Amino acid sequence: MRPPLPYPSTTPPRTLAADLPAVPPGTVVRLQGWVHRRRELATVTFLVLRDRTGLAQVVVRGDDRRVPPEETTVAVTGTVTANPQGPGGVEVTASGAAELVIEPLTDAAETPPVELWRPAPTASLPTLLDHAAVAWRHPVRKAYWEVAAASLRGFRATLDAAGFTEVCTPKLVGSATESGADVFAVDYFGRPAYLAQSPQFYKQQMVGVFERVYEVGPVFRAEPHDTVRHLAEYRSLDVELGFVRDHRDVLAVLRDVLAGMADAVRGSDAAARLGVRVPEVPEQLPVLHFSRALELVGAPADEPDLAPEHERALGEWALAEHGSDFVAVEGYPLAKRPFYTHPEPGSGRWSNSFDLLFRGLELVTGGQRLHRHGDYVAAIRARGEDPASYDSYLAAFRHGMPPHGGFAIGLERWVARLVEAANVREVTPFPRDLHRLTP
Amino acid sequence: MRPPLPYPSTTPPRTLAADLPAVPPGTVVRLQGWVHRRRELATVTFLVLRDRTGLAQVVVRGDDRRVPPEETTVAVTGTVTANPQGPGGVEVTASGAAELVIEPLTDAAETPPVELWRPAPTASLPTLLDHAAVAWRHPVRKAYWEVAAASLRGFRATLDAAGFTEVCTPKLVGSATESGADVFAVDYFGRPAYLAQSPQFYKQQMVGVFERVYEVGPVFRAEPHDTVRHLAEYRSLDVELGFVRDHRDVLAVLRDVLAGMADAVRGSDAAARLGVRVPEVPEQLPVLHFSRALELVGAPADEPDLAPEHERALGEWALAEHGSDFVAVEGYPLAKRPFYTHPEPGSGRWSNSFDLLFRGLELVTGGQRLHRHGDYVAAIRARGEDPASYDSYLAAFRHGMPPHGGFAIGLERWVARLVEAANVREVTPFPRDLHRLTP
Numbered sequence: 001m002r003p004p005l006p007y008p009s010t011t012p013p014r015t016l017a018a019d020l021p022a023v024p025p026g027t028v029v030r031l032q033g034w035v036h037r038r039r040e041l042a043t044v045t046f047l048v049l050r051d052r053t054g055l056a057q058v059v060v061r062g063d064d065r066r067v068p069p070e071e072t073t074v075a076v077t078g079t080v081t082a083n084p085q086g087p088g089g090v091e092v093t094a095s096g097a098a099e100l101v102i103e104p105l106t107d108a109a110e111t112p113p114v115e116l117w118r119p120a121p122t123a124s125l126p127t128l129l130d131h132a133a134v135a136w137r138h139p140v141r142k143a144y145w146e147v148a149a150a151s152l153r154g155f156r157a158t159l160d161a162a163g164f165t166e167v168c169t170p171k172l173v174g175s176a177t178e179s180g181a182d183v184f185a186v187d188y189f190g191r192p193a194y195l196a197q198s199p200q201f202y203k204q205q206m207v208g209v210f211e212r213v214y215e216v217g218p219v220f221r222a223e224p225h226d227t228v229r230h231l232a233e234y235r236s237l238d239v240e241l242g243f244v245r246d247h248r249d250v251l252a253v254l255r256d257v258l259a260g261m262a263d264a265v266r267g268s269d270a271a272a273r274l275g276v277r278v279p280e281v282p283e284q285l286p287v288l289h290f291s292r293a294l295e296l297v298g299a300p301a302d303e304p305d306l307a308p309e310h311e312r313a314l315g316e317w318a319l320a321e322h323g324s325d326f327v328a329v330e331g332y333p334l335a336k337r338p339f340y341t342h343p344e345p346g347s348g349r350w351s352n353s354f355d356l357l358f359r360g361l362e363l364v365t366g367g368q369r370l371h372r373h374g375d376y377v378a379a380i381r382a383r384g385e386d387p388a389s390y391d392s393y394l395a396a397f398r399h400g401m402p403p404h405g406g407f408a409i410g411l412e413r414w415v416a417r418l419v420e421a422a423n424v425r426e427v428t429p430f431p432r433d434l435h436r437l438t439p
Numbered sequence: 440m441r442p443p444l445p446y447p448s449t450t451p452p453r454t455l456a457a458d459l460p461a462v463p464p465g466t467v468v469r470l471q472g473w474v475h476r477r478r479e480l481a482t483v484t485f486l487v488l489r490d491r492t493g494l495a496q497v498v499v500r501g502d503d504r505r506v507p508p509e510e511t512t513v514a515v516t517g518t519v520t521a522n523p524q525g526p527g528g529v530e531v532t533a534s535g536a537a538e539l540v541i542e543p544l545t546d547a548a549e550t551p552p553v554e555l556w557r558p559a560p561t562a563s564l565p566t567l568l569d570h571a572a573v574a575w576r577h578p579v580r581k582a583y584w585e586v587a588a589a590s591l592r593g594f595r596a597t598l599d600a601a602g603f604t605e606v607c608t609p610k611l612v613g614s615a616t617e618s619g620a621d622v623f624a625v626d627y628f629g630r631p632a633y634l635a636q637s638p639q640f641y642k643q644q645m646v647g648v649f650e651r652v653y654e655v656g657p658v659f660r661a662e663p664h665d666t667v668r669h670l671a672e673y674r675s676l677d678v679e680l681g682f683v684r685d686h687r688d689v690l691a692v693l694r695d696v697l698a699g700m701a702d703a704v705r706g707s708d709a710a711a712r713l714g715v716r717v718p719e720v721p722e723q724l725p726v727l728h729f730s731r732a733l734e735l736v737g738a739p740a741d742e743p744d745l746a747p748e749h750e751r752a753l754g755e756w757a758l759a760e761h762g763s764d765f766v767a768v769e770g771y772p773l774a775k776r777p778f779y780t781h782p783e784p785g786s787g788r789w790s791n792s793f794d795l796l797f798r799g800l801e802l803v804t805g806g807q808r809l810h811r812h813g814d815y816v817a818a819i820r821a822r823g824e825d826p827a828s829y830d831s832y833l834a835a836f837r838h839g840m841p842p843h844g845g846f847a848i849g850l851e852r853w854v855a856r857l858v859e860a861a862n863v864r865e866v867t868p869f870p871r872d873l874h875r876l877t878p
């Protein structure tokens with residue numbers, strides 16, 4: 001048996017760019033990263049090196065000032081030297097103690113299709129998307145996704161602390177989740193299957209096991225939308241909880257989840273670098289009834305849904321009236337919500353469901369669900385469908401379920417709104433839509 | 440605007456079963472949960488109530504001792520009373536201060552298809568799977584999944600602390616990830632698409648952005664296997680990292696990840712309840728070269744892979760020789776590994792890849808990948824394929840990638856091995872295989 005190599009792995013140990021300002025001047029360090037930018041002046045060449053933590057300035061002097069082209073990966077060994085003009089007040093240079101060594105780790109990189117060293121990504125959206133693997137290296141775009149990753153940490157941390165259990169539910173399903181339309185068909189060993197449009201049915205069944213569950217996973221919508229806010233595959237942050245009184249208890253958990261996500265983003269380097277305006281989540285989310293929301297935006301009382309311009313107006317209202325970036329609209333017409341939606345007590349028209357708008361954009365859909373088996377059978381029949389085709393889902397309700405509800409947050413919409421991206425595709429690593437299946 | 444309801448939600452506040460032993464006797468509490476078991480004796484009826492934290496005993500006396508049938512959800516209001524025979528030394532009874540009130544939250548539940556109150560689930564595997572929504576309520580099965588959830592927490596916590604970024608990569612892809620076989624085809628707006636067999640290509644591209652990435656997500660294999668360890672959809676715990684010397688640096692990270700997962704499981708209530716033998720992960724994983732592994736198990740030197748019985752024998756060897764539940768086998772024949780596999784330096788035959796066996800079962804596959812564009816072109820051509828069909832993947836390598844590698848852990852296999860389940864389906868919430876697409 002060969003003895004394993006020691007860990008950590010590099011000799012001398014690697015220094016990260018972000019740690020460089022804390023290293024005493026005169027120390028010999030080894031950096032690793034990408035040639036972010038090289039600038040050849042008359043007597044000196046600057047190499048700006050990029051690693052996962054940031055940028056470091058390397059100063060090359062002497063006769064041979066060759067630096068590999070941008071994006072080549074390199075290891076640089078040199079001496080930490082104070083320079084107020086360098087990032088963090090330091091740069092790496094040759095010294096009496098050690099010469100400067102630039103060691104390419106691969107062949108010279110080809111010129112990237114987008115200029116990664118510019119302060120902002122200047123390429124068009126199609127170019128950024130066509131060349132995603134390289135375009136994501138831009139520090140601004142990289143920070144966009146770091147905001148997403150921080151949000152996921154905040155989401156899970158909040159729910160873990162509140163007694164929720166993470167679940168993993170199947171994405172290959174035997175029938176369309178909520179309706180026959182807008183679903184992707186799969187050839188499943190010669191039989192038809194579908195990609196789950198949401199984990200809705202499964203997360204409800206798991207409430208019967210764990211009471212409080214969450215899942216972060218892909219959902220698939222074969223919607224022929226071609227808008228700045230729809231994707232054919234996106235990340236849904238799903239939550240479902242039992243033993244609620246009604247959807248207001250669900251909203252209270254949503255409030256805590258959003259606060260946890262905002263806190264995690266607020267604490268991230270990426271938010272500081274981007275200057276993200278992280279929202280304060282009010283202790284109580286402002287809530288409007290759907291009928292009142294229609295009045296406020298001057299829409300006819302029989303409108304079945306809120307249009308994007310209504311959502312924008314309600315966002316402005318919430319900010320003006322409540323100083324809140326968020327507003328929940330509850331009571332959506334029952335006829336426009338899925339069959340499992342719980343009605344508003346005493347009303348045949350309204351439901352215990354809600355949408356949450358964040359800065360005037362629908363970010364979350366949720367509500368209380370039916371929990372009695374008989375109510376499901378009646379609701380499915382009322383839609384002209386056969387309860388038998390929902391047999392395995394309905395089994396949970398035959399055998400005892402608590403009053404429950406939940407919600408789903410669209411990750412890409414949340415991040416786009418935070419970083420003020422006009423199109424969700426800007427913050428989605430490899431977006432999928434009507435026209436795009438690659439890269 | 441209706442004022443939101445206060446949170447938390449129940450009045451009087453709900454008490455969880457696990458918290459009951461700490462409540463002073465004489466306190467009136469409100470429990471919520473499922474009727475786990477009812478036992479009618481001559482003068483008293485016991486109601487064992489189950490909630491997400493455990494079981495509580497409720498004692499019903501008097502003329503009307505009706506208790507709803509098993510699995511009905513109920514709220515119980517009564518008085519905490521010491522009783523050494525009750526779970527945790529307490530039970531809930533009527534008292535002078537308050538009568539006992541049992542309030543059903545739904546209609547009476549139908550008799551469940553599996554007896555959930557028995558100490559162990561006695562139903563056959565097909566019955567458990569056919570009735571998954573209800574069968575998962577059994578406390579032993581529930582604990583199985585809690586081990587999985589704890590493992591996910593440990594996985595992420597270890598990697599978050601080590602500077603990794605969580606990524607979300609697409610599951611709908613334009614071409615088969617690693618080979619044309621064993622891939623599910625999707626009708627994508629009238630065009631062919633496929634379900635990703637792994638996030639391999641994308642996680643590598645993201646190393647170019649974040650250096651160190653991980654993803655927990657579904658992977659899809661249209662393999663016509665019908666074994667106890669294969670699924671058509673499973674959860675893959677994927678890791679990839681840059682600036683490694685070779686696969687041994689990857690193994691060192693794998694070691695830390697496994698230790699983090701084992702620690703999280705060790706700290707969980709579920710592991711204690713199940714009596715899980717949580718492995719000690721050695722500081723250095725024992726590593727065997729593939730050629731040596733063949734010798735050890737007495738297999739011919741030209742075997743291209745390890746058979747399940749070889750894996751079992753190597754597991755026994757690791758335990759006997761190193762007291763380790765884990766053994767890594769490195770150097771697998773290059774010809775049997777995917778084209779992106781890095782060769783063992785100086786060898787045309789062996790590779791810098793590994794499998795990790797856990798208690799004699801393959802749990803992890805990983806290794807060092809190629810990182811030079813030219814090496815990819817040569818490797819793809821050597822397999823008789825056209826590099827042009829890998830264009831967007833290869834772009835990352837044209838524009839500078841570091842030496843890197845990674846691994847993928849199968850969540851279901853890990854949990855099955857931990858809880859000593861003979862079949863991965865026992866620990867998978869809604870398994871998908873050649874024969875099963877429901878529930």
